[in-house]
Amino acid sequence: VSKENIFRTTFHPDSDYSTFVGAYKPTRDERPLYGLFGKETVRLKDGKDLSEDIITYKFIPQAFLNAYMQAYRKPNENVYLIIEEINRGNCAQIFGDLFQLLDRNESGVSEYTIKADADLKVFLEEELGKDNLGIEDGELCLPSNLYIYATMNTSDQSLFPIDSAFKRRWDWEYEPIKYKNTDWVIDVQSNKYSWVSFQKEINKRIFEATSSEDKMLGDYFVNPSDGVITEKMLLNKILFYLWNDVCKDGEGDIFKVSDTNDVSFSELYGDGGKQKLADMMNYLGVELVQEDIDEDDENEVEDSDKKDNTRYSINGEIADENGKAWGKGTLVRRAVEIYCNNNAQDTAAQIRDIWMSANFVIPHIVETDEDREQRINNSDDPKAKGRSKEIKLPNGESLHVSTQVGDGKKRKGFTDFLSKIKSKPEWGIDIQEL
Structure with a gap:
C-alpha cells in the first residue's frame, strides 16, 4: 500500500473531535506591507514585496478528514485510516456524529449520511469541489474504499469504556498470546531461564487467581533487542508490573521462594536480592535453557x-x-x-x-x-x-x-x-x- 494512502493516529485522554477530524486553528502567515497611503506595496531593492508575519486562522484537517478526502480523490485505490490504542481515548467524544457513518451497507458505503457543520462544509467544498460525492448536499458519507482499522490491548487498563453501540459497528478479531519468542532468555545470576516458560507459568497463575486473561504477559510485554532479559529489566518492568497490578491483593502466588515463604518486591533489591530472585524463578518452575548444542x-x-x-x-x-x-x-x-x-x-x-x-x-x-x-x-x-x-x-x-x-x-x-x-x-x- 502506498504510504500516501495510509493515515495513522493514536488516541489518548486529551483526544477529541477537533484533533481527530479537524478545526480552525491559529497559524502563521505573511501579508504585504503597504505604503503611507495604502495604494502600493513597499518593495525592496530586488523588486520583492516587503511583508510581515501575522497570525491568522485556517481550518486544519486531521487524520480522519485527510483519509476521507484521499479516498474521494482516489476512488480506485484503497485508503486506510489506522487508529492505535483506541481504548485510551473517549470514543464517543472523539467520533461525535461520525458514529452514524460507521454503519455500512453491503457495498461498504455508509447507510446513513450526516450533515457537515458550516466550517467543515466550506472546507470540503474548497478541497473536493461542490459537486463531489464527499460533500454532496452538504453531507458526509464514507466511501467503500475507505477502511478504518483500530488496535487495542485488552491487558491495558482502559481510561474510557467503549460502549456496546460503538462496539457493534466494528468487526472484531482477537489476537491470542502465541508464546512465539522461544529463543528469548531471562538472565539471573548467569543462569539462562526460558522467557516462554516464565511467561506461561505466570499467565497460568494469573488466570487461576483472577479467572481473567486481561492481565496476562503478552509476547512483547518486553522487547529486548538481543533476546536477553536482564535482571534489571525483569525487576523494573515485569515484576514491578506483577507486584503493582496483579499481586497487590496477595493474588497469584508469584512472589514466593517456597511454599511457605513469601517475598516482597523490595526484598528482591539489595543484599541477597539476586539470590531471592533466583529462588523465586526456581520456585515457579521456570525452565533453565539448555546449552546450545549444534x-x-x-x-x-x-x-x-x-x-x-x-x-x-x-x-x-x-x-x-x-x-x-x-x-x-x-x-x-x-x-x-x-x-x-x-x-x-x-x-x-x-x-x-x-x-x-x-x-x-x-x-x-x-x-x-x-x-x-x-x-x-x-x-x-x-x-x-x-x-x-x-x-x-x-x-x-x-x-x-x-x-x-x-x-x-x-x-x-x-x-x-x-x-x-x-x-x-x-x-x-x-x-x-x-
Whole structure:
C-alpha cells in the first residue's frame, strides 16, 4: 500500500473531535506591507514585496478528514485510516456524529449520511469541489474504499469504556498470546531461564487467581533487542508490573521462594536480592535453557569422555537418504518431515503451533519463514542463521527445524524430544533404539 494512502493516529485522554477530524486553528502567515497611503506595496531593492508575519486562522484537517478526502480523490485505490490504542481515548467524544457513518451497507458505503457543520462544509467544498460525492448536499458519507482499522490491548487498563453501540459497528478479531519468542532468555545470576516458560507459568497463575486473561504477559510485554532479559529489566518492568497490578491483593502466588515463604518486591533489591530472585524463578518452575548444542556437536554427552553411539530407526528407516545412520539433528528433522507428510492439508503456521504446544525443550524446534527471520533479526548470535534447516511442505511452504537438539549439561533436549514423541502416537512417528 502506498504510504500516501495510509493515515495513522493514536488516541489518548486529551483526544477529541477537533484533533481527530479537524478545526480552525491559529497559524502563521505573511501579508504585504503597504505604503503611507495604502495604494502600493513597499518593495525592496530586488523588486520583492516587503511583508510581515501575522497570525491568522485556517481550518486544519486531521487524520480522519485527510483519509476521507484521499479516498474521494482516489476512488480506485484503497485508503486506510489506522487508529492505535483506541481504548485510551473517549470514543464517543472523539467520533461525535461520525458514529452514524460507521454503519455500512453491503457495498461498504455508509447507510446513513450526516450533515457537515458550516466550517467543515466550506472546507470540503474548497478541497473536493461542490459537486463531489464527499460533500454532496452538504453531507458526509464514507466511501467503500475507505477502511478504518483500530488496535487495542485488552491487558491495558482502559481510561474510557467503549460502549456496546460503538462496539457493534466494528468487526472484531482477537489476537491470542502465541508464546512465539522461544529463543528469548531471562538472565539471573548467569543462569539462562526460558522467557516462554516464565511467561506461561505466570499467565497460568494469573488466570487461576483472577479467572481473567486481561492481565496476562503478552509476547512483547518486553522487547529486548538481543533476546536477553536482564535482571534489571525483569525487576523494573515485569515484576514491578506483577507486584503493582496483579499481586497487590496477595493474588497469584508469584512472589514466593517456597511454599511457605513469601517475598516482597523490595526484598528482591539489595543484599541477597539476586539470590531471592533466583529462588523465586526456581520456585515457579521456570525452565533453565539448555546449552546450545549444534548438529555438528550432536554426539556430545554429559560427564563422559565417550561418544554416544546409540543408533535409532524412525518408522522403520535405519539410515538417512545418504545411507548414514541417523544423527540427533537429522532424526528430529525427519520426524518433522513425516508429520508434515501425514498432515499435508495443514499450513506451516498450523504445524508450527501444534509442535510448539508440546513444549519441547529444544529451542524454536519448528519455525515458519517469518519466525526464523524475526529470530535472526533479534539475535546477536553469529550462528543464528545456521540454527535451523529448511524443509519443504507438500503445499509449497517452508518450515525450519532447529539444529540445537543435543543433550546439554543443563537441559536434555534430545531426551525430552524422544519422550514427547512417544507420548504422541497420533502423530504417526515411531522412533526405536537399535
